[in-house]
Amino acid sequence: MxxxxxxxxxxxxxxxxxxxxxxxxxxxxxxxxxxxxxxxxxxxxxxxxxxxxxxxxxxxxxxxxxxxxxxxxxxxxxxxxxxxxxxxxxxxxxxxxxxxxxxxxWLTWWAYCIYAILLSLLVWYTYRIIRKRIHLQQMVELANIQRQKNEEINHSKLQFFTNITHELLTPLSIISASIDEIKIHFPETRNSLPEIEDNLLRLKRLIQQILEFRKVENGRQKLKVSYGNLTSFLQHSAQAFTPLVRKKKHTLRIPKYGDRISRVF
Known part of the structure; x- marks a missing residue:
């Protein structure tokens, strides 16, 4: 120069x-x-x-x-x-x-101020993203813990019902054995005992369904399909309610195939 x-x-x-x-x-x-x-x-x-x-x-x-x-x-x-x-x-x-x-x-003091502001915004935005991810992770972990607790509670409930069900089977077996003894010692009661036996069998089936429900919850129960007689099933089911029908002085009749239904009680 x-x-x-x-x-x-x-x-x-x-x-x-x-x-x-x-x-x-x-x-x-x-x-x-x-x-x-x-x-x-x-x-x-x-x-x-x-x-x-x-x-x-x-x-x-x-x-x-x-x-x-x-x-x-x-x-x-x-x-x-x-x-x-x-x-x-x-x-x-x-x-x-x-x-x-x-x-x-780009190297002046005001440029450095802008750089500092941009860096602060970047740090704040990064902190916000990290904090949000940590919050979401905590929510997921909390949901998993809550789900595990619910599963434990449901498992405890099912275990309780299963234990109670097994306990109910014991007195029912005793009642069934008592009915067999009554048939032997009092033959004249044979006509009234089938209704008791049917209801006893029905109660056993209901208890058995509770046990099968536990298997369904554990994924060990498979669907089984078979043929059956619907008329016989209905007659057998209606027969279990005969004592109640007699007590109320009603008449219950299951029509056979081809009969004309005139009245249902």
């Missing part, structure tokens, strides 16, 4: 300038300098240093009185320069100028 080019950037001459501000695109520049000695100016000598970038003074001859810098990072630097005449007499006047290279827009 020569003195002529700096005139386009600065409002005053380089000689009276103490601070220069450049954009991040102007980090390649050169600074020209000279001493007030016009007799053999090529024999003049110069030393310069850019504080903050150069570690030591750099010497140059009068045939190239300029300092060149390329791709300087953003920041503030101080440029020092001093010169001597051909006799080697160095001037005590060390000129300096402060040079500030502005950072690109």
């Amino acid at each position: 020569t003195d002529t080019e700096l005139q386009k950037i600065m409002d005053s001459s380089l000689e009276y300038t103490q601070h220069i501000t450049l954009s991040y695109k102007q980090n390649n520049f050169s600074i020209g300098f000279s001493v007030l000695n016009y007799i053999n100016p090529i024999l003049n000598k110069y030393e310069y240093k850019l504080e903050g970038y150069d570690n030591q003074w750099i010497s140059t001859e009068g045939y190239q009185p300029a300092a060149f810098y390329n791709n300087l990072p953003a920041g503030t630097y101080t440029f020092y320069v001093k010169g001597s005449n051909p006799n080697g007499l160095w001037s005590n006047n060390v000129r300096s100028v402060t040079i500030t290279i502005l950072p690109p827009p």
Whole structure:
């Protein structure tokens, strides 16, 4: 960057300038300098240093009185320069100028503020997603625990009914054995005992159905289909209610196939 080019950037001459501000695109520049000695100016000598970038003074001859810098990072630097005449007499006047290279827009403080805000939003959104997933996982685990508890309760209930059912079969077996003894010792009661036996058998079947329901719950019961006589089944089922019908002084009759039903009680 020569003195002529700096005139386009600065409002005053380089000689009276103490601070220069450049954009991040102007980090390649050169600074020209000279001493007030016009007799053999090529024999003049110069030393310069850019504080903050150069570690030591750099010497140059009068045939190239300029300092060149390329791709300087953003920041503030101080440029020092001093010169001597051909006799080697160095001037005590060390000129300096402060040079500030502005950072690109994506490296400015407000850009970092935007980055911080975006990062905060990302962290918050990630935290919200993780928290939601943890909540859903907890709900699933809670539902599984509740389901296991319900299964344990149902299992306990079924086990209780199963135990009670097995306990009911014992007195029914005793009653059935007692009926057999009555038939042997009191033959005259044979006509009234079939109704008791039918109801006893019906009760055993109901208890057996409870046991089969337990098998259905455990998935060990299979459906069995077979042929049967519907008329005989209905007659046998209706016969079990004969004592109740007699007690109420009603008449119950199951018609045979082909009979005309006139009245049903």
